[in-house]
Amino acid sequence: MPKITALAITLNEEENVKRYVQSLSFADEIIFIDSNSTDATVAIAKELGVTVIQRNFDDFSSQRSFAIQQAKNDWILFFDLDETISPELGKEIVSMISQNDFTSFYIKNDFFFMGKQIKHGGWQSKKSIKVFNKNFCKYNGDLVHENIETNGKIGVLKGRMAHHGYKNFDHYNNKLNLYSKLEAKTLYQKNIRPNFYHFFIRPMSFFMGRYLGRFGFLDGKEGFILSYVHTFAVFKRYLLLWLMYRKIE
Template sequence: MTPKITALAITLNEEQNIERYIKSLHFADEIIIVDSFSNDKTVEIAKNLNVKVIQNKFIDFSSQRNFAINQASNDWILFFDLDEYVTDDLRNEIIENISTPNGKVAFFIKRQFNFLGKKINFGGWQNDKAARVFNKKYCKFEGLVHESLKIDGQFGKLKHKLNHESYNSFDLYNAKLNLYSKLQAEKLYAKKLKPNAYHFLFRPFYRFTWQYVYRLGFLDGKEGFILAYVHGFAVFKRYLQLWMKYRKLD
């Protein structure tokens, strides 16, 4: 017998993705959207599709995800991002594995990263995976920005990939990285780290080189270069925002 499933998502201005997300998870017994007070049609679309919407102030990613988990009626959780798409094969594999978990309390899924309409196969993305299916009794999120799932028990890996349809708009993707940079700057400020030339010059250059050269991002063509560049620049923005916090600048 298949246990009941709750599908969760945290949202902010996701009107372009929310309908696809909800329809792809039609097999879940419960769908809950925790929204950070979107100012577009995200909430309206979700409510029209008869899913539960709760609005909650965003503090950091782990807090928001853990808040969402606490709203779930069922133990087994599907927690995908809005730019991730569940295929029929993956859906069937999820149901099969949580029906007979064999002692496992979470499952990792490999992600096929797509950027600006192109499949990205290098730059570190080739090893991308995330725990998206888990039993809430044994798992919780930790970390302010690149949050990770702390798993108290055994975990497995699913065979079918998750389509990670990342932003088709450069501006939207850059805005996402800007949010990450801001949250990371706040974390470093709390640790009383003061940025210097090493942080402004070496750290961004290292991030670009690691992604574009050492992780073979150049094999993805211009999209690989753009990804390495914006991620390197996001590192620079992290320390710029940290520097501004010390000078009480907005």
């Protein structure tokens, strides 16, 4: 059976470390690339045998690519600490990579927001490559919403992971703020200048598409709040871009 390295980028995840490590106990090594956590994340991880490497955060692709370079093994599991890997999913991962027919695998996502599973609005259909062979795959270099590029055969696992990305409103909003900053930086590097469309039409179309077009309203108050805060994050992306061009902080 191929050996496996589980990787994660961390920042103040003390409440998730033990569950995460236990769920990935089948991995041959676990490595955290930590962005200077101020809670007990590092201490708990080291007690559980995790290798912790400190690295200042610059962007997601760079952080993840650096993590891959630290892995001793070819097969990589790259889950976030707020994503739950069930025992059944773990067994399926081990079984599938042993067949050697694929270079990477998509895993579908059950998304929870404010304690409720979100089943509409497009959030429920997300899938991403979380299991891959590093010899055939790499991150695409996007500063945010980074994706794996692979030149091999991609499989889809039957098991689903649960994503509990919401701790509290401030934490979730801060995460969206980070995404907006990195997306604005990407647009600035591409010399894209914001205009009427970006400030008014783009956020409105995003909200209408998520909340109405993809039936986000069927998720009740949580569906509205989720669509609204993400819509504001879209607006803030272009506001930050506008400020960059004017050299205003």
